[in-house]
Amino acid sequence: MTTSDLYEQIKKKGSCLCVGLDTDFDKLPKKIKDLAGDAYVKDGKTLYRNGSEIALNGHLYGGVARSIVEFNKAIVDATAPYCVAFKPNLAFYEALGSEGMAALDGTVAYIREHHPESFIIADAKRGDIGNTAKMYAKTYFETMDFDAVTLSPYMGTETVLPFLEYKGKYAITVALSSNPSSADFQELGEDGKPLYRRVMEKMMEISTPDNMMFVVGATKASRLAEIRAFCPDNFLLVPGVGAQGGSAEEAIRYGANSKVGLLINSSRAILYASSDEDFASAAALKASQTARIDTL
Amino acid sequence: MTTSDLYEQIKKKGSCLCVGLDTDFDKLPKKIKDLAGDAYVKDGKTLYRNGSEIALNGHLYGGVARSIVEFNKAIVDATAPYCVAFKPNLAFYEALGSEGMAALDGTVAYIREHHPESFIIADAKRGDIGNTAKMYAKTYFETMDFDAVTLSPYMGTETVLPFLEYKGKYAITVALSSNPSSADFQELGEDGKPLYRRVMEKMMEISTPDNMMFVVGATKASRLAEIRAFCPDNFLLVPGVGAQGGSAEEAIRYGANSKVGLLINSSRAILYASSDEDFASAAALKASQTARIDTL
Numbered sequence: 376m377t378t379s380d381l382y383e384q385i386k387k388k389g390s391c392l393c394v395g396l397d398t399d400f401d402k403l404p405k406k407i408k409d410l411a412g413d414a415y416v417k418d419g420k421t422l423y424r425n426g427s428e429i430a431l432n433g434h435l436y437g438g439v440a441r442s443i444v445e446f447n448k449a450i451v452d453a454t455a456p457y458c459v460a461f462k463p464n465l466a467f468y469e470a471l472g473s474e475g476m477a478a479l480d481g482t483v484a485y486i487r488e489h490h491p492e493s494f495i496i497a498d499a500k501r502g503d504i505g506n507t508a509k510m511y512a513k514t515y516f517e518t519m520d521f522d523a524v525t526l527s528p529y530m531g532t533e534t535v536l537p538f539l540e541y542k543g544k545y546a547i548t549v550a551l552s553s554n555p556s557s558a559d560f561q562e563l564g565e566d567g568k569p570l571y572r573r574v575m576e577k578m579m580e581i582s583t584p585d586n587m588m589f590v591v592g593a594t595k596a597s598r599l600a601e602i603r604a605f606c607p608d609n610f611l612l613v614p615g616v617g618a619q620g621g622s623a624e625e626a627i628r629y630g631a632n633s634k635v636g637l638l639i640n641s642s643r644a645i646l647y648a649s650s651d652e653d654f655a656s657a658a659a660l661k662a663s664q665t666a667r668i669d670t671l
Numbered sequence: 672m673t674t675s676d677l678y679e680q681i682k683k684k685g686s687c688l689c690v691g692l693d694t695d696f697d698k699l700p701k702k703i704k705d706l707a708g709d710a711y712v713k714d715g716k717t718l719y720r721n722g723s724e725i726a727l728n729g730h731l732y733g734g735v736a737r738s739i740v741e742f743n744k745a746i747v748d749a750t751a752p753y754c755v756a757f758k759p760n761l762a763f764y765e766a767l768g769s770e771g772m773a774a775l776d777g778t779v780a781y782i783r784e785h786h787p788e789s790f791i792i793a794d795a796k797r798g799d800i801g802n803t804a805k806m807y808a809k810t811y812f813e814t815m816d817f818d819a820v821t822l823s824p825y826m827g828t829e830t831v832l833p834f835l836e837y838k839g840k841y842a843i844t845v846a847l848s849s850n851p852s853s854a855d856f857q858e859l860g861e862d863g864k865p866l867y868r869r870v871m872e873k874m875m876e877i878s879t880p881d882n883m884m885f886v887v888g889a890t891k892a893s894r895l896a897e898i899r900a901f902c903p904d905n906f907l908l909v910p911g912v913g914a915q916g917g918s919a920e921e922a923i924r925y926g927a928n929s930k931v932g933l934l935i936n937s938s939r940a941i942l943y944a945s946s947d948e949d950f951a952s953a954a955a956l957k958a959s960q961t962a963r964i965d966t967l
Binding site: 577 | 766770
């Protein structure tokens with residue numbers, strides 16, 4: 376997907392919302408949990424292993440994975456009119472072992488088939504040396520069908536280079552994250568120039584706004600104006616809205632460029648807007664109220 | 672596994688070698704590739720999807736995953752007398768989708784059963800905010816059966832905290848990596864104190880040598896003496912030996928403490944010591960010559 380296509384979607388839907396699919400079985404509504412059936416034996420290992428397997432999209436799902444895919448499908452259908460992107464958080468799928476990876480595949484395939492206008496981000500925070508980075512790029516852009524993947528820059532530019540070689544795909548480098556301990560290292564710096572800025576400048580040297588985005592936390596909204604001054608054109612993926620306390624309105628006020636240039640992520644506040652059977656309509660309502668670009 | 676147990680193994684085997692299982696189907700000997708059978712259709716997707724599935728250790732394996740597990744088993748059996756640790760590189764398994772994760776599980780289960788004295792590291796370089804870090808800790812220490820996992824520190828101390836709560840398990844924080852672009856950010860610093868040192872000092876404040884190790888590349892052997900001065904007790908995982916050009920002897924000379932305190936990793940130089948049917952004996956020979964502690 377080109378950045379122009381993404382901008383068109385944002386205008387059309389009136390939103391720059393990204394819905395984070397941090398889907399946690401323990402937080403699902405009872406009705407969805409029940410789909411897992413006998414597979415859900417709560418003692419660690421057995422939880423994910425003894426699933427009554429069912430075939431869906433050509434993949435095998437254990438019981439827990441089935442619940443997760445069904446929950447995701449309902450969330451995706453309910454929120455797609457109000458968002459332009461979906462962002463599965465890989466930790467939540469990997470924690471379920473190989474069935475979790477099948478559930479991730481199934482979720483991505485469902486979005487591609489039913490909401491092909493959506494931008495799909497693997498929230499993976501990967502970052503490794505060249506030949507390993509190449510395998511991760513293959514994982515997300517060939518084995519799986521993502522448009523973009525989040526990357527951690529600690530090991531330098533070669534951790535992102537293999538991702539930039541795929542046309543229409545994006546590396547999303549973590550610059551300034553939304554968590555309390557982000558300041559431990561990201562804000563250290565010589566000559567008044569913090570690490571996150573050096574990371575962004577270095578990454579901008581080797582990329583273009585058509586293959587590179589940056590993660591900048593909404594809990595640091597005051598920094599967004601400063602970041603826009605030296606990074607006017609790249610899309611910024613902004614986490615930290617909702618459960619983490621950041622404000623989407625402030626992020627838009629300080630972080631938007633002339634083409635919006637933002638994807639504002641909310642995960643828990645949307646997924647678990649209701650813990651009851653009305654979870655999907657509650658998620659839709661919450662999504663329809665988050666990251667509207669009318670405020671521009 | 673306690674650090675004392677690990678030290679005992681190092682003394683017993685006369686080696687601080689860690690064998691990296693960066694297993695790449697394309698590099699396997701023909702005989703092992705052939706095990707994949709009809710499943711190996713080289714056009715991207717089909718490669719990993721149409722496997723003639725077989726049950727092994729209770730998991731389903733596609734054809735390619737079967738080749739990988741069989742190769743790993745042969746390498747593990749051949750090198751176990753000469754090494755104390757194995758380190759699967761997760762990118763190589765994730766690139767195969769859900770079957771790859773099953774192959775990873777199968778490899779770990781095989782090591783646990785046949786070489787229970789071995790220390791098993793997930794080379795994952797994960798690093799994310801608290802609730803996500805917790806899911807990754809669950810992935811490697813509960814869903815899977817690893818002793819340790821490599822972590823990337825960019826997002827701060829909370830990326831490692833959940834891993835420290837598991838007794839007998841280890842977070843291995845990347846400090847100074849072995850790749851050419853490691854200097855992009857790891858060596859930046861105020862007041863002459865580079866980022867990698869700040870990372871190590873901060874992580875040492877919240878951990879002990881019984882739950883924290885650090886990655887320090889062998890291609891930076893001259894730095895090891897300096898690092899030992901401020902980090903005398905933690906185990907250091909040293910990659911970069913072999914294909915990446917670092918010297919195990921130098922790493923031991925500069926990096927060892929009184930209890931060795933090193934795990935020296937070699938991957939490609941051992942796995943692909945021969946591309947023929949004698950790959951396992953060639954790997955054993957190479958392993959028996961790498962990271963011997965006799966040089967201490």
